[in-house]
Amino acid sequence: MNSELFVLDNGLKVFFVNDNNKHTTYINLIVKYGGIDNTFYKNKKKYKINDGMAHFIEHLVLESSCFGDLMENFGKLGIASNGLTGLEKTQFYIDTVDHIYDGLKVLIKGIHNPVINQEIIDNIKKPIIEEKKRSLDNKFSNLYNETFSNLIDNKTFKSVLGEINYLNNIKEKDILTCFKTFYRPENEIIVIGGRFDKNKVLEVIKSTYDELSFENDIVKRINNHKSTVKKKEAIVKTNTGTGRVAIAFKLDSVNLTPYEKLKLDSYIFCFLRSNFGIMSKLNKKMIEEKITTDGIQYSNGIVEGYHYIIIEANTDNQDIFINNILDYFKDKKFIFDKSLYELDKKSAIINLISRKDSIYNMVDPFIENIISYGYEELDTIDFINKLSFKEFKDIITKLNFSNYTITKLINK
Amino acid sequence: MKYITKKAKNDKFSTTLINFIFQFKCTNDEIMAFTMLPNMLSFTNKKYNEDDTFAKEKLKRYIMSFGARSQSINNEYFINFSLLIPNTNLIDDDFLESAINFALDSIYEPNIEDDLFKEKYFEREKRSYIEYLLNGYKNVNFIAEKNVLEILDKNGVFNKSKYSDLENIKQLENKDLVDFYNKYIKNIKPKIFINGNIDFDKVEYYLENYMKPLHLKDYKLDFDYDFYFKDRDFIEKNDKSNYYQSILYMVYNVSDYKETDMYILYLLNLLLSSSASDLLIKRLRKKYNLVYTCGSSILIRNGLIIIKANCSLKNIEMAKLVIKDLMLSFKNMDTYKEEVSNIIYKLHLNLERSKDDFFELSSNLINNYFKSDKTREEELNIISNLEKSDIENLANRLNLNCIYTLEGNNE
Numbered sequence: 001m002n003s004e005l006f007v008l009d010n011g012l013k014v015f016f017v018n019d020n021n022k023h024t025t026y027i028n029l030i031v032k033y034g035g036i037d038n039t040f041y042k043n044k045k046k047y048k049i050n051d052g053m054a055h056f057i058e059h060l061v062l063e064s065s066c067f068g069d070l071m072e073n074f075g076k077l078g079i080a081s082n083g084l085t086g087l088e089k090t091q092f093y094i095d096t097v098d099h100i101y102d103g104l105k106v107l108i109k110g111i112h113n114p115v116i117n118q119e120i121i122d123n124i125k126k127p128i129i130e131e132k133k134r135s136l137d138n139k140f141s142n143l144y145n146e147t148f149s150n151l152i153d154n155k156t157f158k159s160v161l162g163e164i165n166y167l168n169n170i171k172e173k174d175i176l177t178c179f180k181t182f183y184r185p186e187n188e189i190i191v192i193g194g195r196f197d198k199n200k201v202l203e204v205i206k207s208t209y210d211e212l213s214f215e216n217d218i219v220k221r222i223n224n225h226k227s228t229v230k231k232k233e234a235i236v237k238t239n240t241g242t243g244r245v246a247i248a249f250k251l252d253s254v255n256l257t258p259y260e261k262l263k264l265d266s267y268i269f270c271f272l273r274s275n276f277g278i279m280s281k282l283n284k285k286m287i288e289e290k291i292t293t294d295g296i297q298y299s300n301g302i303v304e305g306y307h308y309i310i311i312e313a314n315t316d317n318q319d320i321f322i323n324n325i326l327d328y329f330k331d332k333k334f335i336f337d338k339s340l341y342e343l344d345k346k347s348a349i350i351n352l353i354s355r356k357d358s359i360y361n362m363v364d365p366f367i368e369n370i371i372s373y374g375y376e377e378l379d380t381i382d383f384i385n386k387l388s389f390k391e392f393k394d395i396i397t398k399l400n401f402s403n404y405t406i407t408k409l410i411n412k
Numbered sequence: 413m414k415y416i417t418k419k420a421k422n423d424k425f426s427t428t429l430i431n432f433i434f435q436f437k438c439t440n441d442e443i444m445a446f447t448m449l450p451n452m453l454s455f456t457n458k459k460y461n462e463d464d465t466f467a468k469e470k471l472k473r474y475i476m477s478f479g480a481r482s483q484s485i486n487n488e489y490f491i492n493f494s495l496l497i498p499n500t501n502l503i504d505d506d507f508l509e510s511a512i513n514f515a516l517d518s519i520y521e522p523n524i525e526d527d528l529f530k531e532k533y534f535e536r537e538k539r540s541y542i543e544y545l546l547n548g549y550k551n552v553n554f555i556a557e558k559n560v561l562e563i564l565d566k567n568g569v570f571n572k573s574k575y576s577d578l579e580n581i582k583q584l585e586n587k588d589l590v591d592f593y594n595k596y597i598k599n600i601k602p603k604i605f606i607n608g609n610i611d612f613d614k615v616e617y618y619l620e621n622y623m624k625p626l627h628l629k630d631y632k633l634d635f636d637y638d639f640y641f642k643d644r645d646f647i648e649k650n651d652k653s654n655y656y657q658s659i660l661y662m663v664y665n666v667s668d669y670k671e672t673d674m675y676i677l678y679l680l681n682l683l684l685s686s687s688a689s690d691l692l693i694k695r696l697r698k699k700y701n702l703v704y705t706c707g708s709s710i711l712i713r714n715g716l717i718i719i720k721a722n723c724s725l726k727n728i729e730m731a732k733l734v735i736k737d738l739m740l741s742f743k744n745m746d747t748y749k750e751e752v753s754n755i756i757y758k759l760h761l762n763l764e765r766s767k768d769d770f771f772e773l774s775s776n777l778i779n780n781y782f783k784s785d786k787t788r789e790e791e792l793n794i795i796s797n798l799e800k801s802d803i804e805n806l807a808n809r810l811n812l813n814c815i816y817t818l819e820g821n822n823e
Contacts, residue, residue, distance in 0.1 A: 021424065022768050023764050023765060023767050023768050024764075024765050024768050063698075069698065071687070072690070072694070072698075074687075075687040075688050075689070075690060075754070075758075076688070076754055078688065078754070078757050078758045078760075078761040080687060081687075096761075097761045097764045097765050098761055123701055126701040127697050127701060127703065127704040128704070129704075130657065130703060130704030130705075130722065130723060130724065131704040131705075133656035133657040133704075133724070133820070134656075134657055134704060134705070134722055136656045137551075137552045137655045137656050137657055137820075138551075139547075139550070139551075194768075239550040239551070239552075239654070239655070240547060240550050241543065241545075241546030241547035241548070241549055241550045242543050242546060242547055277467075278463055278464060278467045279464040279467050279468055280464070283464075284464060287536065288532075293536060293539045293540045293543055294540050294543070314543060314547070340468065343468065343471040343472065344471075346471070346474075347471055347476075350474060350476060350498050350502075350503075351476065353426050353498065353502060354425075354426045354427050354476070354498065356426065357424075357425045357426055357427065357770050358768070358769070358770070359768065411550065
């Protein structure tokens with residue numbers, strides 16, 4: 001299966017992953033504006049906004065569009081819909097088997113035409129504050145907010161949801177400034193997967209955007225591009241039965257090409273699996289020495305162009321866990337098991353083949369490729385086949401793991 | 413076919429799912445063993461008795477996932493082993509037999525020595541479950557659910573709160589787990605379901621080769637459905653906590669609940685919290701801004717609707733009034749003609765959507781055997797033809813059974 005890209009005159013990029021054997025259509029409108037985009041220049045004037053604005057606008061456009069509540073409207077048409085705000089993007093999606101073209105039109109038009117006044121702001125902020133409280137009660141939200149806040153070396157960023165005080169006093173002027181700055185076709189992409197008529201979809205997108213008006217401001221995002229972390233160590237007190245610790249490494253990969261970034265990501269995945277996964281010696285040691293019960297967990301990703309790795313575990317022996325992990329990285333005692341590497345590769349190919357079974361499994365990683373890696377292609381078997389064990393070893397061995405932040409979660 | 417219970421040929425997808433399901437009635441004292449056993453059989457077996465080698469062997473056999481989980485509905489208990497593999501036409505190697513035997517080894521050749529599961533894995537699973545509960549006891553949603561289930565358990569229908577009882581797991585011994593395994597799995601022939609695109613005759617042959625010499629016993633269980641929730645005095649309970657948010661539960665039961673009421677209850681739940689209607693969100697969040705999230709669920713065999721709202725302490729009393737008012741409003745279904753028609757339309761679309769969902773098709777195959785002899789089309793037909801008077805009649809039999817509030821202390 002292939003993807004197709006269309007760039008419209010207004011700068012909007014439209015990606016198709018067409019599969020007319022499916023019964024459903026999955027439409028994503030993504031605004032490249034997330035929780036960390038708090039500082040920017042607009043017409044040479046610098047703006048500095050508090051945390052929480054991108055998330056607030058996501059609620060605003062969904063709940064107070066020119067059509068009223070968008071999700072309610074979609075619900076009546078039998079269309080599933082939602083929005084979510086991440087660190088670097090705000091994503092709106094609809095998922096439908098009927099009313100594809102009407103749904104697409106309502107999505108584009110609704111999201112770009114919010115109705116806003118003080119009463120609406122007051123109404124919208126209440127459930128957002130409840131959402132924030134929910135997040136404060138969640139130990140994992142507390143852990144990851146602290147970890148990412150320190151990983152992204154931006155002095156002011158703490159969380160996507162923002163602080164309750166700020167949300168209580170959020171200003172209409174700031175909301176409009178941010179909305180007009182970021183909700184523009186050149187800062188958006190649309191990705192559509194599943195069953196649809198390509199020409200008809202393109203026509204709807206073009207004609208709907210033509211009906212909208214956007215300001216011609218010159219916008220410059222400020223990306224910190226700092227390879228450093230904000231804080232080396234932090235302690236978070238929250239309600240938890242066992243302690244938990246996360247060690248997040250920031251890797252200096254910002255200057256790699258999109259292809260190289262994606263390749264590095266694949267090698268990191270193999271590296272983590274063989275060195276910290278269920279088949280690794282270190283994981284076995286940590287369990288046998290009762291440093292942790294459930295073993296090591298790991299994840300990796302990319303933020304602001306930097307790859308990161310998070311190694312974490314539930315443990316009350318936090319310092320022993322940390323020392324074991326840091327020693328392992330310091331001495332680069334890494335294990336490169338060729339047979340396991342080949343098995344991982346085989347398994348990656350099977351998983352890739354099975355992706356086409358679900359439009360979500362096709363489209364979601366594709367969006368990740370576009371937004372996080374700048375790689376505007378679907379993952380392919382050919383890409384996996386080109387990965388080599390030798391290059392895997394070379395690249396991982398050369399990585400610098402000296403840049404990390406530790407978050408300890410303890411019971412309050 | 414002697415070993416395959418139900419199968420569906422599906423060449424639209426690239427994977428095949430094989431489920432091995434054991435169904436039984438176990439006692440309250442056995443609930444912890446029932447909960448823990450699936451993990452003991454999913455990460456090692458006698459042949460590959462360390463979890464790292466077991467994981468590697470899975471990869472060698474092209475197994476995309478293998479695992480087991482326990483599930484209970486009233487006094488019906490299930491352990492479901494699932495094996496996900498690619499369709500054989502996609503892979504050059506002949507891996508099918510070794511993948512099936514790997515799963516069967518995990519079921520029938522577990523990591524047991526001298527009549528005990530390998531001690532370090534037993535200890536680890538037990539400690540892991542204890543830690544899960546200790547963490548749960550610090551999680552506001554877990555605590556609230558546990559407390560509301562304890563209230564509902566008081567008339568003895570559920571026993572659901574036993575799953576979160578720390579003392580229960582602490583008392584569990586390795587031998588209890590082996591006894592449980594011997595009683596419910598060891599010599600029993602499971603129901604086997606296959607959804608995918610592989611040679612079913614070959615599978616049947618491999619299953620017979622492995623299972624015939626074991627002389628497994630077939631089973632047939634008849635379950636009575638007399639567990640409907642009995643009317644009893646209304647209970648209201650408040651607990652205090654140090655969390656930021658408060659949680660409100662309101663539970664309604666249906667008097668004189670009968671089997672034909674099940675579809676009406678299902679529809680009421682969709683009216684409350686499906687996206688085609690979303691009455692709870694519309695009232696609690698959109699109209700009064702009382703909550704960020706709220707929802708409802710039903711225990712269909714018990715005739716119970718459980719409504720949950722996460723909100724600020726100061727909004728709790730108002731939220732109770734709004735929910736009570738909403739539940740009373742079902743006595744006149746003229747108000748909800750549009751919502752009901754949206755729901756029916758959405759259910760038709762979902763039926764269409766499910767054709768793209770491999771796992772939903774697989775679970776329909778299983779549900780159709782165990783839970784309902786009707787197809788999804790037939791069920792949708794019943795719901796579409798429900799009479800307004802039948803729904804109003806059930807609404808008149810709704811009783812507010814309990815209200816539970818876990819109060820947060822930080823506004």
